[in-house]
Amino acid sequence: MTRRAVGELYDTAFNAAVLDRRLASIWSTPPGLWGALSTVDHKIIGRRYITTAFVFLALGGLLSLLMRLQLAQPEARFIGPDRYNQIFTMHGTNMMFLFAVPVMQAMAIYLVPLMVGTRNIAFPRLNAFSYWIYLAGGLLLWVAFVLDTGPDIGWFAYVPLSGPQYAAGKRADIWAQMITFTEVSALAVAVEIVVTVFKQRAPGMSLDRIPLFVWSMLVTSFLVILAMPAIMVASTALILDRLVGTHFFNPAEGGDVLLWQHLFWFFGHPEVYIVFLPAVGMVSTIVATFTRRPVFGYLGMVMALIATAVLSFGLWVHHMFVAGLPRLGESFFTASSMAIAVPAGVQIFCWLATMWAGRPIFKTPFLFVIGFVVIFVIGGLTGVMVASVPFDTQVHDTYFVVAHFHYVLVGGAVFPLLGAIYYWFPKLTGRMMSEPLGRWVFGLIFAGFNLTFFPMHILGLRGMPRRIYTYQPEMPWSGLNIFISLSAIILAIGFLLFFIDAIRSAKSGPVASGNPWGATTLEWATSSPPPPYNFARLPVVGSLKPLTDHPGALPVASGLRVDRRELLVSSVVQALPEAREPSSEDSIWPLWAALATTATLIWSIFTPWAVVWGSIPIAVALIGWFWPKGVPEDES
Amino acid sequence: MVVLGLALLRRRRPAAEDANSEERLTTAVSAAVAATVVIIAGLTIASFYTTRSIGVPKSAALTITVRGQQWWWQVFYAGSGATSGFQTANEIHIPVRTDVQIRLEGADVIHSFWVPSLAGKQDLIPGRSSSLLLRAEKPGVYRGQCAEFCGLQHSHMAILVIAEAPADYERWAASQREDAMVPADMDAAAGQVAFLAKPCAACHTVRGTAANGTSGPDLTHISARQTIGAGLLETTRGSLAAWIADPQTLKPGNNMPMVPLTSVELQNISAYMESLK
């Protein structure tokens, strides 16, 4: 280590109690509004992110209930076509962009630094910025919807329907700009996670000792970084077409309508895996904990994660099988879509093997994992079916597909997520969620989900297209539709119970110990909830399950300064310590930067000049953000 | 893949085996993965064979052009040599046991042509053309619907495919080629006058009269079609009158404006429409 200057304080000089006090004074967020607005603590931001995402989940759920109300009977007139189109567009957009992706990243913001044994996420201020931007994007969309200018073009906003001629008003612009908000925040978080995982792992945590959840988030972050630019290009081109008068998607002037679909789905298919892969990590973690043994086939799991991620970039045309492309080219995508079932199979088999060999404990998180396996396997089966061109030309854009992707997304992501919330809730809040209520929640959601979505397969096969606001009485669809609408109530009650349980437990649940489940990964090595500095001394890792190897106290590294926020940077493959690195102190500037960006982006819906004039406040905010403050963290 | 389900059910057996079963697990998982690979490969090949068998042949006996409009289907039957072509809407007649090629064009936004009982779906994309093969083995009425979300009235965009014996088809086609009937009674004659004087004629064509608008469906033989408003209502005089009086309540957002008419004009125009067999 480098020469120690006079006046610097190191953790080697203190005993545990003094060290905790010292670290707390340097890392904790000051109380009050100002502290809340300027914090860069990954745990506070992560909790905020998770809460916000769940609020959007609840709102999206309400929208789906409205849709079910309208579809419960033929030619119903509860909701007109205009509002209905807004509602299903909002439901899809909200669930994909404001719930599914952010909530997975939010879990990572909270958990990844703890799981790799570091004190804060990389680029903490960018992290704060990304939350504010995400919140602003969500508010933009919802405020627009409340004002009856919500987008009405479907969540994939096909041109020309979303283009200047057929989508009058500002609705499509708001949709496209909301994409910009969420993409900026998602990209920022992805970069933070990649850097955190690659450079901030605890000493000794080489690539083959990373917990599987961290692996899954690392792979997901790469997916985000590679896939999101496609949608940013697409939405920017759309906005330019609409507001500036370019002709990217105008066939009369040499533009191409299919270009949008290619760009959108080049993002849109990896998007599914952006949502699914973190869930794979959550399932692996929960399975390992509740079967009392590490997940079988670590190598196979990592391989499956990476293979799935790469393959997901070669599936996008299977959303376009009916667009009139050559069948031979489409069949290449059939081949890839089929091939991705192999890594998915590897994962399923590895979990089953783990459960087979372990001694399962049937607590609520594990129940959700079982539900996940059942539902995801059904979703996977229908996935193999729709990957086939001849079959897809019949069921494309019908309720069969609606059923399929709800099975994959709700089964493949929401179930593991709910399990993960039950699992990590003690870590997040310091309190346990209710076990009996948890079983009710699982039962209701599992039953409600299957009763709601399984009949949709049949509806699709009977020819009911998706996105219709009503249907005629002579169609053979009304019986199943009323059944689905009633089942949706069961599902909604299940979610309501979950929210009640979560809010009640956060206030008055039984207090949790540091490691209530007997888990083996590093986040359980600290108290629940963790102190602002996560670990008083950074742990040293020698295997995949450090907490089992050292049931008492973990071996720790020392030598970090306690008079500034400091963490350890380690090498990529072996995780050998390389340097001590300062971590940013709290700052209000990310909020100002986010506000300036928000103002610019919303203003630009109304005039392109906003981009010019809006860059001034953004520049001011960024200068303030990066200006050296003369605090210890600014030392190199 | 069904093996997965079985494995899942068996999973709940209390497994109290020792750590030395690791190798057997490896074998089992590898075998399962290998089985998945084989099954997936088999399914894929089967899918390719099916794809091959549903291709469009080089020549079809009859070619019909369908243009998707917001929110109705414009249909062109091409003429050949001596016979002239004609236009209709929301209803296709085809002879049975004949390959019919449907050429698909998008006029405004993307629609998707889908008659579930006859063939898979195919998108109608502005700036591109695609085609689809229809073949009906049995006479009958096959309902189809737009499958790609196309705006406000995506829900009400149905098309009927009527398959009939070749002789019946020829008779139908011959009658469609005729110009519109000259109104026989007083009401219909007055209706024709009103139709031509009011803006109706700006959007609709009635062959044989001065009405030659192109933005709405061709009405030359409207009464011979089973439905109006793209499968919205059965074609009766009452439904025609209801539609003309207030199209925006029946199909909110559609492109037909409400035209102010007196009750007598409305009555006459619907009588005229009904006479256009």
Add this chain to the structure above:
Amino acid sequence: MTNSWLRYTGFIVPPLAWALSTQLGQITPYIDCRQTIPWTAAVCGILLVASIAGVAASWATSTGLVKSKRFVVDTGFLIALAFVFALSLQEAATMLLDSCQR
């Protein structure tokens, strides 16, 4: 030196070959349909051979490594197998389907 480079061919070559094949598969059918040379099948076949060679190379050279490095190579090898599988399915498609079919 060469060994350490060859080790990672399993990781790199098959995914790249697969990506290339997927992309070219969108372009060559149009050419195939106009000419008689089956470009799609040829390109896909060459890429398949290349990816198998990549897998073989990484297999042959992956002995005697530190555990954590070994882990990276093994993962790459397994991933490569998935892509070889995808590529061979694509090759099957070129054998079975007519490039003019829409």
Add this chain to the structure above:
Amino acid sequence: MSNGISGTPPESYFALGKPYEADAYNLSQGKRLYAWFGCGICHGDGRGGIGPSFLDGWWLYGPEMVSIVASIRDGRPHGMPAFRDRMTIEQIWQLAGYVQTIGSYTPKVVAPSRNDEKQSRPAENRGPAIILFDVGPAAVHPDQGPSP
């Protein structure tokens, strides 16, 4: 609300702050009416033809909404037909708002959206037209007589 012509605009016109000129929805409706009622047959895409151009900056009866409404409603000499029996008064106001937008020389805050078709002139949302489309004052079609 005396404005010099009979057939006053709907009450909402003033209550809502002249929505027919300053509301994107009404302008879009006007644009649809422009196509549906065949205005383009004589006036083209705004460049004129059989009838006068809107883009050249010359208004035979002035650029005010009331006179455009009057022209549409009652017709004008030399071939402009009256539309009073074919449209509601509200539709006439919507159409007039759109016609005024075509010929607008100062940019408006709102505009209908452009069409996905071959661009023969600056789209309405690219105003003011004069920047890109400066044909100068065009001679009046002989049949239209002198400017009033």
